Amino acid sequence: MRVSEVMTRDAECIGPDATLQQAAEKMKSLDVGALPVCENDRLAGMLTDRDITVRSVSDGHDPRSDRVRDAMTPRVIYCSEEQDVTEAARLMKENQIRRLPVLNRAKRLVGIVSLGDLAVETQDDQLAGSTLEAVSEPSRPGQ
Amino acid sequence: MVTDRDITVRATAHGHDPFEDRVRDVMTPDVVTCFDDQDVREAAGLMEEHHVRRLVVLSRDRRLVGLLSLDDLAVEPGGERLAGEALAQTAGGGLSKP
Numbered sequence: 001m002r003v004s005e006v007m008t009r010d011a012e013c014i015g016p017d018a019t020l021q022q023a024a025e026k027m028k029s030l031d032v033g034a035l036p037v038c039e040n041d042r043l044a045g046m047l048t049d050r051d052i053t054v055r056s057v058s059d060g061h062d063p064r065s066d067r068v069r070d071a072m073t074p075r076v077i078y079c080s081e082e083q084d085v086t087e088a089a090r091l092m093k094e095n096q097i098r099r100l101p102v103l104n105r106a107k108r109l110v111g112i113v114s115l116g117d118l119a120v121e122t123q124d125d126q127l128a129g130s131t132l133e134a135v136s137e138p139s140r141p142g143q
Numbered sequence: 144m145v146t147d148r149d150i151t152v153r154a155t156a157h158g159h160d161p162f163e164d165r166v167r168d169v170m171t172p173d174v175v176t177c178f179d180d181q182d183v184r185e186a187a188g189l190m191e192e193h194h195v196r197r198l199v200v201l202s203r204d205r206r207l208v209g210l211l212s213l214d215d216l217a218v219e220p221g222g223e224r225l226a227g228e229a230l231a232q233t234a235g236g237g238l239s240k241p
Contacts, residue, residue: 024156033148049151060162063155119231129227133217 003088004081006121007102007111013038016045020052020063020071036101036109037072043101043109045072078103081110088113089127093134144199145170174199179208183219186211187229 014023014035023035027049037045047068055071056063078101079088088100092115102111115135119128145166153169154161176199177186186198190213200209217226 021155021158024151028152028156050147052155053147053150057150057155057161063161064158116230119227123231125224125227125231127227128230129217129223129225132213132226132230133223 001085001122002081003079003083003085003102003113004111006085006117007081007113008117009111011036011101011109011112013109014047014068015039016067016069016072018068020056020066020068023047023068024049024052024063034099034112036076036112037068038109041108043076043078043103043107045069045074046076046099046101047072076101079113080105085113085118085122086127089118089131092131096135098135144174144197176201177211178203183216183222184225187216187225190229 012026012030012032012035014026014037016037016039026035027033033050034046034048036043037047045068051071051073052063056066077091077095077097079091081102081104091100092098098115100113101109102113104110115128115131118131119125122128149169149171150161154164159168175189175193175195177189179200179202189198190196196213198211199207200211202208213226213229216222216229219226
């Protein structure tokens with residue numbers, strides 16, 4: 001099964017110069033936990049609700065003035081829409097991440113594929129479970 | 144319970160000042176709990192039923208003794224499939240699905 005069959009299409013982007021408050025508003029209204037960051041139609045990074053909390057709020061910054069580029073993760077692992085879902089799962093495992101931006105051949109963002117998509121759309125609990133295991137950390141440190 | 148997401152969507156998104164806001168303003172007051180002597184399969188069932196990825200773990204005298212996450216189930220030997228099933232049920236909640 002190809003990534004294009006299970007991914008979420010029309011992923012909304014945020015610009016790197018938006019404030020973290022604007023990004024948080026967008027996450028709330030879209031009910032998502034991660035936004036791709038796009039600059040000039042190119043993928044520049046990813047920003048999650050956790051990034052906002054641990055890179056701005058907990059450091060005592062003001063998310064009303066901090067910019068997306070200050071809190072985003074710039075080095076983005078992505079996959080291609082033509083790749084097999086097992087390849088996407090392997091990328092998630094190797095890099096310990098739960099979401100991958102999906103690019104087409106022209107390197108334009110066409111969607112996002114999450115561990116949840118793998119679990120729901122492929123109906124393959126073993127694939128999703130083993131991927132979850134690989135990306136997981138126990139909730140109690142040191143366990 | 145309070146999560147990084149609660150802080151983002153209930154305080155930051157509204158332009159509140161995190162220096163002023165209190166935990167009680169953004170926390171989720173209703174938490175799903177399990178007991179520390181319950182089987183992990185039952186805990187996974189609770190996660191599926193309530194579409195949550197974390198449970199507060201209580202002792203039988205109702206004291207807080209820990210947290211249990213979907214991730215804890217996944218790293219448990221033989222827990223992969225159980226966690227995969229629970230993940231499929233909880234994934235519709237919008238946290239991971241744009």
